[in-house]
Amino acid sequence: MLLELSAPVDCLCDFTYDFFWQHMGSRLSPSAIIPNQKSSSYTYEYLICALKNGEDVNLIGNVGKKLGSSLGVDLKFFGGTGKTLRTGSIIVDGDIDTRMGISIVTGAIYVKGNVKEPMGNMVEFVSDRAGYRKFMSITYLLAEGSNEKILPPNSLEDGCLYLRDGIIRDTIGARLDADKKVMVDGNAGMSTGILMKSGLIHVDGESGMNTGVLMHGGTVITGNAGEFAGAYMAGGSLVIKGKARGFVGANMKGGMIFYKGDAILQGAPVDGNDIKMLIRLLDITQVEAMMFKKYELRR
Numbered sequence: 001m002l003l004e005l006s007a008p009v010d011c012l013c014d015f016t017y018d019f020f021w022q023h024m025g026s027r028l029s030p031s032a033i034i035p036n037q038k039s040s041s042y043t044y045e046y047l048i049c050a051l052k053n054g055e056d057v058n059l060i061g062n063v064g065k066k067l068g069s070s071l072g073v074d075l076k077f078f079g080g081t082g083k084t085l086r087t088g089s090i091i092v093d094g095d096i097d098t099r100m101g102i103s104i105v106t107g108a109i110y111v112k113g114n115v116k117e118p119m120g121n122m123v124e125f126v127s128d129r130a131g132y133r134k135f136m137s138i139t140y141l142l143a144e145g146s147n148e149k150i151l152p153p154n155s156l157e158d159g160c161l162y163l164r165d166g167i168i169r170d171t172i173g174a175r176l177d178a179d180k181k182v183m184v185d186g187n188a189g190m191s192t193g194i195l196m197k198s199g200l201i202h203v204d205g206e207s208g209m210n211t212g213v214l215m216h217g218g219t220v221i222t223g224n225a226g227e228f229a230g231a232y233m234a235g236g237s238l239v240i241k242g243k244a245r246g247f248v249g250a251n252m253k254g255g256m257i258f259y260k261g262d263a264i265l266q267g268a269p270v271d272g273n274d275i276k277m278l279i280r281l282l283d284i285t286q287v288e289a290m291m292f293k294k295y296e297l298r299r
Contacts (some may be wrong), residue, residue, distance in 0.1 A: 001050050004038040005061035008097060012088050013047050013057055015070040016103075021077050051087040051107070062094040062113070069099070069120070072106030072137070073175070084140075091132070103174040103194060104137045111135065118168040118189040123161070124151040138173060142180040142199065170208070173201045176218065193220040196236065202281075209245075212238035215255060221281060230257045230295075239281065241291075250296050257295040267293030 003012075011018045011028055018028045030045040047057050051071070072082030072087050078199070087107040095113035101120035109122070110132040123141065126149040127134035142161060150156055153164040160181040163169070170189035173182050177197040184201070190208035197217040209226030215236040220289050222229075224242035231247065234256040240248070240259040248263035257263060258270070258278060270278065270292050278289040 001042075001055060002046075002060065003034070003040060003042055003047070004057040005036050005059065005063070005094075006038055008048045008062045008064035009034055009036050009181065010064035010097070011044070011066050011069065012059065012063060013051060013068045014044070014066055015048060015069065015073055015075060017044060018066065018069075051090070052085060054086065056088040056091055058091045058093070060093045063092055063096045065099050066102060067092070067096055067100045068104055068107070068109055069102050071101065071104040071109075072140070073103070091129075099170055101135060101137070103171045103193075105139045105175055106137055118170050120169060121171045121174045123154055123163065124165075124171070125149060126151055126181045138169075138182065139176050140204070142173075142182070143177060143178040144191040168233045172203075173199060173218075173220075176201075188222070190226065193218065193236075193238075196220070202277050206242065211240075212236070212257075228254070233257070239278070241282065252295075252297055254297055257290045259295060260291055260293065261292075263295045265297065267295050270294050 014140045016151040017030050033041050033043055050057055068090050072085050074083055074085045076082040084105050091110045093112045096111055096115045098116045100115055100121055101122040110129050112132050119280050121138050122135040123138050125134045155162050162183050164185045165191050166186050168189045171191045171194050172188055173193050173196050175195045178199055182201045184200050184203040187205035188203045188207040191210040191213055192207045193212050193215055195214045199218045201220045203222040204269050206224035207222040209228055211222055211225045211229045212220045213231045215233045217236045218225045219237045221239040227245045228247045228250050229244045230238045231250040234253045235255045238257045249257050249265045277288040
C-alpha cells in the first residue's frame with residue numbers, strides 16, 4: 001500500500017498506537033484517519049493490518065516521530081498472543097524523525113532520507129534496495145540470526161553484536177529472549193533492555209531513563225543511568241557502575257540491582273557469588289566488587 005504525506009505525522013505503523021493503554025484514545029485513536037494525506041483516507045489501524053498481513057507500507061514524504069514502534073509484536077492488550085509476528089516492510093521516501101523502531105522485534109524499515117537520533121532498537125544493514133538505507137531489529141538479529149551483512153563499524157561476532165557507530169538508541173534489546181550479547185561502545189538512550197528475558201546488554205558509557213524497566217531476565221550493565229533504572233523489574237540483573245539519577249528500583253517486583261549508591265529498596269552487602277559474578281562481568285578487583293550493594297525485593 002502507498003500513503004503520500006504533505007507534512008510529517010507521528011506514530012505511523014505504531015503497533016502500540018502511542019501506548020494506547022496510557023491515554024485510551026485521547027492522543028490517538030486506531031480508527032482515526034491519518035492527517036496530512038494526499039488522495040487517500042487511511043486510518044492508523046489500516047497500516048497495522050497491512051503490515052500484519054505481510055504487505056509493505058510505502059510512505060512518500062517526511063515522517064514524524066515513533067515510526068514502527070513495537071513493529072512485529074502481537075500485543076496482548078489488543079487481544080493478541082504477546083508473541084512475535086512476521087510483518088511486511090516499511091519503505092520511506094523521505095526523512096524520519098526521532099525514535100524510529102522503538103521496541104521493534106521484526107520487520108525492516110527502508111529509508112531514502114535521513115534518520116534523526118535517537119533511533120530505536122535497530123541496526124543498519126547493507127541494503128538490498130537501491131537508493132535506500134536498510135534497518136532491522138536488534139532483537140530479531142540476535143534471536144533468529146541473519147545472513148545479511150551489518151554495515152560497519154557495527155558487527156556481529158560469535159553471538160555478540162558490537163555497536164560502535166556512536167548512534168544513540170532507545171530500547172536496545174527490547175524483548176530479547178536469547179543467550180546473546182550486545183556491547184555498546186558509547187552511550188544508550190532510554191529503556192535499554194525493556195522487557196528482556198535473556199541475554200546481556202553492556203553499555204560502556206551511560207544510559208537514559210528507564211534502563212532495565214520491566215525486565216524479566218538477563219543482565220543489563222551500564223555506567224551512569226537516568227531516572228527509574230530498574231523500575232517494575234520482575235527478574236534479571238541490572239548492574240549500575242556509575243551513578244543513577246533517582247528512583248532506582250521504583251515499583252520493583254523481582255530481580256536484582258547491583259549499585260554503589262542509594263536506592264528506594266534497602267540494600268544488602270554482596271555475597272561471595274555476587275562478588276565472583278561482578279568480577280567476571282566487569283573485569284574488576286574483589287575490593288571494587290565489594291563496594292557494590294545488592295538491592296532486591298524482600299518478602
